Amino acid sequence: MQISSKDFETKTAEELVQWTIDRYGLQAGLACSFGMEDMVLIDIIAKLKGPITIFTLDTGRLHEETYQIMDRVRSHYGLEIKTYFPNLEQVQKLVREKGFFSFKESIENRKECCGIRKVEPLNRALGELDAWVTGLRRDQAVTRTETPKVLEDGDHPPLVKINPLADWTQDQVESYIEQHKVPVNALHKKNYPSIGCAPCTRPIEPGEDIRAGRWWWENPEHKECGLHPRN
Numbered sequence: 001m002q003i004s005s006k007d008f009e010t011k012t013a014e015e016l017v018q019w020t021i022d023r024y025g026l027q028a029g030l031a032c033s034f035g036m037e038d039m040v041l042i043d044i045i046a047k048l049k050g051p052i053t054i055f056t057l058d059t060g061r062l063h064e065e066t067y068q069i070m071d072r073v074r075s076h077y078g079l080e081i082k083t084y085f086p087n088l089e090q091v092q093k094l095v096r097e098k099g100f101f102s103f104k105e106s107i108e109n110r111k112e113c114c115g116i117r118k119v120e121p122l123n124r125a126l127g128e129l130d131a132w133v134t135g136l137r138r139d140q141a142v143t144r145t146e147t148p149k150v151l152e153d154g155d156h157p158p159l160v161k162i163n164p165l166a167d168w169t170q171d172q173v174e175s176y177i178e179q180h181k182v183p184v185n186a187l188h189k190k191n192y193p194s195i196g197c198a199p200c201t202r203p204i205e206p207g208e209d210i211r212a213g214r215w216w217w218e219n220p221e222h223k224e225c226g227l228h229p230r231n
């Protein structure tokens with residue numbers, strides 16, 4: 001079936017998740033970094049009782065709080081989380097040659113680190129799937145304003161990428177979490193609206209963009225780690 005993003009624009013998040021479950025089942029995977037959007041999607045998946053794969057990338061540089069929410073998801077929802085780690089030899093080579101903080105030195109070095117710790121494991125995870133689900137939203141960043149709800153993923157053909165929350169606002173995400181008593185990452189209370197690796201994420205100040213704390217030393221248009229090159 002040819003995917004036309006227009007056909008999905010009016011579908012709700014629940015309808016899109018149900019469509020994903022019906023069409024792909026365990027061959028669809030939710031890529032989860034345990035931010036608020038991912039927790040909303042986990043809650044929707046749990047309520048729909050869908051068989052769908054939930055996976056995460058453990059870069060080796062995550063916050064303690066992120067590991068805690070992973071375990072909370074297991075106990076609260078009884079869901080299994082598939083964890084993908086970076087290639088050991090690539091990490092050893094990077095650290096041996098450039099140290100533990102090379103990503104602060106240039107965009108190239110930052111992309112190299114994200115490539116090893118995130119993109120390669122993501123590609124391995126996606127290699128086992130036919131479709132992937134993400135918590136991307138259009139108003140998260142200037143790099144995400146055109147995000148369709150469903151698209152043929154040109155970066156990972158022949159995968160289909162599903163973004164059920166593409167048209168949600170931050171307020172909608174927070175309301176859902178409150179209304180459904182969804183457990184969340186403790187970092188949010190410490191002013192981290194966007195969750196990433198510990199050394200590359202800082203709390204934001206009042207009035208700052210919600211992704212201002214990610215790679216804060218870079219320009220906004222560079223602030224993607226390579227997981228979502230073209231939205």
Ligand code: SF4
Pocket residue numbers: 059061103110111113114115117118196197199200225
């Ligand atoms: S976010 Fe930072 S530590 Fe994590 S993979 Fe990217 S550059 Fe490396």
